[in-house]
Amino acid sequence: MNITSPMVGKLLSIDVKVGDKVKKNDVVATIEAMKMQVKVFAPEDGEVAAVNAAPDTVVNPDTVIVVLK
Amino acid sequence: MSKLYEDLAAKREKIKQMGGEKAVAGQHKAGKMTARERIEYFFDPGTFTEIGMHIKHRITAFGMDKKEIPAEGVVIGYGKVNGKMVMAAAEDYTSMAGTFGEYHGKKFAQAIDMAKDMGIPFVGMNDSGGARLQEGIDTLQAYAWLFKAQNLASGIIPQLSLLMGPCLGGQAYHPVMQDFVFQCRKTGFMGIAGPAFVKTQLGIDIDLETLCGVQAHAVKSGCTHVVAEDDKDCLDKVKEMLAFLPQNNREKAPRIDTGDDPYRLVPELDGLIPEKTMMPFDMHEVINLLVDNGYFFEIAPDFAKNIIVGFGRFNGYTTGIIASQPNWMGGVIDCNAADKAARFIRFCDLFNIPLVNLHDTPAFMIGPDEEWKGILRHGAKMLYAYIDATVPKVTVMLRKSFAGAYLGMCCKDTGADLVFGWPEATVTIVGAETAASVIFAKEIKNAENPQEVRAKRIQEYRDLYENPYNAAERGYIDDVIMPSETRSKICLSLEMLKDKAVARPHRKFSNINL
Numbered sequence: 001m002n003i004t005s006p007m008v009g010k011l012l013s014i015d016v017k018v019g020d021k022v023k024k025n026d027v028v029a030t031i032e033a034m035k036m037q038v039k040v041f042a043p044e045d046g047e048v049a050a051v052n053a054a055p056d057t058v059v060n061p062d063t064v065i066v067v068l069k
Numbered sequence: 070m071s072k073l074y075e076d077l078a079a080k081r082e083k084i085k086q087m088g089g090e091k092a093v094a095g096q097h098k099a100g101k102m103t104a105r106e107r108i109e110y111f112f113d114p115g116t117f118t119e120i121g122m123h124i125k126h127r128i129t130a131f132g133m134d135k136k137e138i139p140a141e142g143v144v145i146g147y148g149k150v151n152g153k154m155v156m157a158a159a160e161d162y163t164s165m166a167g168t169f170g171e172y173h174g175k176k177f178a179q180a181i182d183m184a185k186d187m188g189i190p191f192v193g194m195n196d197s198g199g200a201r202l203q204e205g206i207d208t209l210q211a212y213a214w215l216f217k218a219q220n221l222a223s224g225i226i227p228q229l230s231l232l233m234g235p236c237l238g239g240q241a242y243h244p245v246m247q248d249f250v251f252q253c254r255k256t257g258f259m260g261i262a263g264p265a266f267v268k269t270q271l272g273i274d275i276d277l278e279t280l281c282g283v284q285a286h287a288v289k290s291g292c293t294h295v296v297a298e299d300d301k302d303c304l305d306k307v308k309e310m311l312a313f314l315p316q317n318n319r320e321k322a323p324r325i326d327t328g329d330d331p332y333r334l335v336p337e338l339d340g341l342i343p344e345k346t347m348m349p350f351d352m353h354e355v356i357n358l359l360v361d362n363g364y365f366f367e368i369a370p371d372f373a374k375n376i377i378v379g380f381g382r383f384n385g386y387t388t389g390i391i392a393s394q395p396n397w398m399g400g401v402i403d404c405n406a407a408d409k410a411a412r413f414i415r416f417c418d419l420f421n422i423p424l425v426n427l428h429d430t431p432a433f434m435i436g437p438d439e440e441w442k443g444i445l446r447h448g449a450k451m452l453y454a455y456i457d458a459t460v461p462k463v464t465v466m467l468r469k470s471f472a473g474a475y476l477g478m479c480c481k482d483t484g485a486d487l488v489f490g491w492p493e494a495t496v497t498i499v500g501a502e503t504a505a506s507v508i509f510a511k512e513i514k515n516a517e518n519p520q521e522v523r524a525k526r527i528q529e530y531r532d533l534y535e536n537p538y539n540a541a542e543r544g545y546i547d548d549v550i551m552p553s554e555t556r557s558k559i560c561l562s563l564e565m566l567k568d569k570a571v572a573r574p575h576r577k578f579s580n581i582n583l
């Protein structure tokens with residue numbers, strides 16, 4: 001399960017690390033866009049398999065930020 | 070005489086058996102109620118009156134002359150729901166898979182025509198294997214009767230569609246063209262074409278649920294407004310929604326006694342908004358604290374989550390609520406959010422339901438993705454919908470209300486009758502950072518200490534414009550209020566506005582950017 005950003009923005013932080021167990025709606029990353037901090041939520045329960053994006057880069061709606069298994 | 074009566078009883082009994090024991094067992098096994106069970110569950114006991122039970126098709130081709138289809142595969146009739154009249158059509162999947170033929174369609178269309186003329190809501194329960202191909206052009210024509218009937222009834226009576234089984238092909242325009250679509254999670258499917266057709270025409274392998282299920286329509290496409298767990302849950306939710314609606318566009322939206330004090334203060338709202346303007350919060354909390362008894366019926370909660378729309382009550386009056394959701398994409402308005410809001414606003418306007426608009430939005434979404442998707446023409450739908458709407462409109466600016474989004478979410482001069490601002494409100498054309506860097510670009514560039522000058526200019530702009538008072542001085546905000554006073558202010562405003570009358574010169578309609 002790939003987690004992508006809901007919108008274009010600057011990635012502020014990845015709020016999980018590989019191996020973390022996450023529940024649906026847990027925050028996995030934070031981006032900054034349109035004068036707001038925008039949280040990226042886990043769409044379902046899972047374990048973080050990979051982190052694919054780095055803070056301070058621009059993420060698009062098709063950028064995979066975190067991969068869950 | 071008794072023979073005649075016995076004949077009637079036998080005919081009725083036979084039709085009520087629908088497609089027979091085996092087909093009914095299959096329907097139950099699929100986790101579905103039959104059409105007649107749905108009708109029985111939906112209407113107040115003893116009030117349902119069936120019409121057109123004896124109608125038969127007239128097709129003889131392909132052995133159809135020997136085919137008996139009880140009630141033509143659709144049960145039609147009227148009765149009371151929550152004590153008020155409703156017209157319903159329930160497709161019977163057990164009778165030739167509820168296929169849509171000439172007389173099946175005619176029954177459907179006539180029911181909508183009658184509901185329109187009598188001014189009562191129409192509820193359609195869809196569960197059909199699709200077009201009855203044996204009937205050729207007559208089937209196609211029946212779709213036209215149906216679409217025409219529902220189009221001409223649109224805006225006169227509320228029309229609700231329930232996807233309780235499949236509804237695929239051109240027939241799927243039928244649910245989508247009604248006011249609200251309810252979809253059963255495990256059994257409801259809607260699509261322009263099913264997986265088989267997609268496979269043969271496009272070579273794509275995809276299953277029915279992925280292509281046409283609730284994820285497809287309640288999350289991705291936005292065609293579905295309410296997801297139900299099963300048939301009973303679906304019918305319960307429809308009853309719940311009907312309780313908010315007037316019978317037709319000549320009636321005012323209903324008022325019920327909710328027992329909730331309209332003038333009570335809501336101290337929990339003071340300090341609810343995070344001090345840092347960049348931090349999100351869940352607007353649902355605000356809505357739930359404002360409406361009577363915290364009861365909010367949300368529409369399309371999983372589609373375009375950056376805007377929240379739905380029905381609640383203030384002082385017992387049905388009210389449509391449109392609210393930014395800072396918790397999702399910062400509450401920015403993108404194409405999908407604008408579409409979702411605009412159609413809801415128009416529904417409320419058609420059925421005399423006042424609107425309450427809660428702002429915390431930084432902008433319409435910018436950037437290539439949304440620009441090329443047409444944010445301008447989608448965002449325009451909100452402007453059109455709000456300015457067109459003649460129902461009472463009350464706006465509360467909670468925090469951000471910037472630029473085009475200030476206009477698009479309904480400000481004083483795009484139609485709000487009354488506008489309140491919280492002390493936290495920042496109502497202006499652009500954020501201070503952007504403004505200062507444009508206005509004072511030269512000064513900052515040429516300064517000995519550019520950072521210092523920039524910071525100073527930003528602060529000046531912020532002090533001047535990033536507050537509710539600048540707008541209040543011009544009368545764009547009618548009053549700056551404590552968050553805790555919001556419920557009381559909304560209730561009193563709606564009371565004052567309830568007989569609002571607007572006169573405009575005649576035109577066919579505005580040319581909204583569809």
